[in-house]
Amino acid sequence: MSNKLNHSMSLAKPDALNITTKQKIALILGVVGLFILALALFNTNFPNKGLFLTLSLGLIVLGTIVYSREAYLTKLEGIKNDGQWFKSISSRGIWGWILGVILTGFYIVLYFYPKYLGLGQGADGANTGLISLFDPLSQLLSGRNASQWFVYGTLYTIAILAFGYKFILKYRHNRYQQIRTVSVMFFQLGFAFLIPEFMYVMNNDLPYYDLKSIWPLNYYIFDEWSVNGFLSNGNIGLALILFGIISIFVITPILTYKFGKRWYCSWVCGCGGLAETAGDSFRHLSSKKMYAWKLERWLIHLVLVFSVVMTTAMVYTYLGYDKNDFWLTRSVFISLVIGFLTIIFVGVMYFKRQELGKDAKYGAIGFFSVIALLLIMHFTGTTDNVFYVKASSLRSAYGIYIGSIFSGVIGTGFYPILGSRSWCRFGCPMAAILGFQQRLFSKFRITTNGGQCISCGNCSNSCEMGIDVRHYAQKGENIVRSSCVGCGICSAVCPRGVLKLENDSMKGRINPTEVLLGNDVDLMELVNQK
């Protein structure tokens, strides 16, 4: 077939579509900015670090801005996906793989070998290399030297801001996309980056807390050091940890009921924010195949089970046996957890048994295994051990395999290979909880416009979560899927105006049809009423 992609292996000119001279200059600017970071990484000692850091980040941002303006503002408003499957970088060509290797390498060094970034490698534990380049900015914001996390946070924020700008230009005809992008830019800059630094300035005993990062995505918030850190800081600490608990048990269910999980995943969340901005060029790479969906359902729910059991075990180990110390003893806690899970389970089975179909069986197996695990833990656990392993090993296993490797190395490092949301889709336990609610108790759906679908596949192609949107649209059926993050790109790229993200009543939200609107009304009645 002549439409198979035959990537040229040429690095100089692999693409069918050329970029303009102005875009080449913009690329050079950006590369120079990155080159300064690379020089710092290889221990070039810049004389005036503040100046060079500003220069580097400034050039990266400037390059992205100039490139984007040339790419989108020179054309009329509209869908701008020309050549996305031709360009080497966005179609798993050689540039895509190179970028994937670089990103993956960066994450491995960041999580496991921060000393190569220069963390505390200088005299008296001062930073060298890349991290020292960021010292001036860190000093400015919080009066301390930078850490690898500060470097990462800064680059992350820069990426969301610069590529967010690009995204806004790309979708300048679409206000949903623009407002949503401004929102993720705001939450990243404010909540994830600036506010925690200022909180440190005000009270340097408080643990780092990104207020929008909710358990179980924020899996360390209920760790002993974290809880102690909050509790030892009086009312403000107590308020913060209460906010953390309220976030997941009160705020999240209400907002998800009203708006679907998109309020978080594509309006607030940092992981989502990066995927929607820097990852936008890779969104179409997610697999839409049935086997990917099956894998997704197993993986994401296993991670959820792991995170629930791990968190319960962590909290369990630092609680006491005795009521006299604190009312929340181990027995009370384990009973609360089991009770809460049981209420959810029974409630879902009672009200939504029909909708679950054969998945109800898997749900039941999952539920009873979690309860069994918790009971085993309760009756075999000691002060340090749960399941006969050290509780802290359980926690660090989660931190390494899920928190670092899955969400960082694979989730972001593999953007150019697996698409931009593989973490959100296959791994994020928060997405699993929100998705579960979205599927069963939410007003949100993507409405299909009668019989207008032409099965072209633009919607499925651009779905970063790998939902085969067309499968529903061509049947005239609304899309109600737990994984949908409500980014709205399917609706934007639809050439026939078939899809609309909406919050409406729960009734008739799921509407499977066999014969579509526009045909004989008697036939529709005959077939669809079955």
Place this chain on the structure above:
Amino acid sequence: MEHIVIIGNGISGVTLARHIRKLSDKKITIVSAETDYFFSRTALMYVYMGHMKFEHTQPYENWFWEKNRINLKKGYVENIHTNSKTLQFADGDTLQYDKLVIATGSKPNKFGWPGQDLEGVMGMYHKQDLDNLEKHAPNKDVCKRAVIVGGGLIGIELAEMLNSRSIPVTFLVRESSFWNGVLPEGESAMINRHIKNHHIDLRLSTNLKEIKSDENGKVKSVIIEETGEELECNVVGLTAGVSPNIDFIKDSAIETGRGVKVNRFLETNIADVYAIGDCAEQHEAIGNRRPIEAVWYTGRMMGETLAQTICGNRIEYKPGHWFNSAKFMDIEYQTYGWVFAKSRENEAHFHWKHQDDTKCITVAYHKDSNEFLGINTFGIRMRHEIFDKWLTEKRDVDYVMNHLSDANFDPEFYSKFENDILSAYNNQLQTA
């Protein structure tokens, strides 16, 4: 087990096969000479533009067919022997059927232009046309200019395709304004301007005289009828409409006109032979519809309907209210009910256009009864369900104009124009 053979794996044939499978256990075979698997024809353009790969235009994964026991046979049917119920293939193979459905779709029109079969001259309909275009117009260095002949939906899509690879396009349109046999004047004029804004050389009221060849039998240039001007080009796209793809049937006993003649039950003159989709021609037009409807949606509806008949519940093809859609470069178009290019007797149009020149609507209504007849909408998405309901309820035009916001289907946070539209409507009534 009864063997149903469907010739053609487009939307009509595939919809039919899916519905027969839902209703019965019959043996089903789909025959196609074009591709191994069903793909969305309307999406071919996005493959050339690089939005998608060809595999993404296939609505069902390859395992779907086996799982649903739908046999796929690749082959070109040369002859249909209706007496022995046998299909004869070009490669000598034969296939027996109990019931036969012809769903072979269309082919691009050629009007006997000199040079119309040269290399580099193509329609834009089949998968093979896409391959051909990729060969002759991979980029702007190989294809320095392309000329498109025929101003319809496929023509403007081809222009958009070539434009995506920065290939200069001259667009020859016979009519005095783009697609004005279908679109009212204001809309058609807006699309003319939109085409030109994309730097496409749109030539209205212009006909092709001949296509000239170079020494290798490839396209060198075209000559324009009206001016005699010679335009050098490497590709010529013939997009002057389509007609039923039924040449292979002409020698059989099946009655044909322009298409395969069918009655309201989609039955041909031969028992157990049916035709659906673009290639079917109704003896009598249904309502305002044309006898041949080369539209995705009608093909699908005929497939949904015929499945009932084939599975023992013989019913008429009785389509509901007319609807259609298209996209002209960046401007989406939807239509519900009937809005004719020129309002018919006793009909009137209300036209509103936004100042940015990318959005407009035209509403058709009956002059005396004020009954709402249909709407064309450009750049504003509207709800199929609502208009279908209003047409069934025979709402009057005032009601529709006052409730237009109920029908809005634009994404959240989009600017709304219903108030603008309504005040323009009220003003027009006062002055009229």
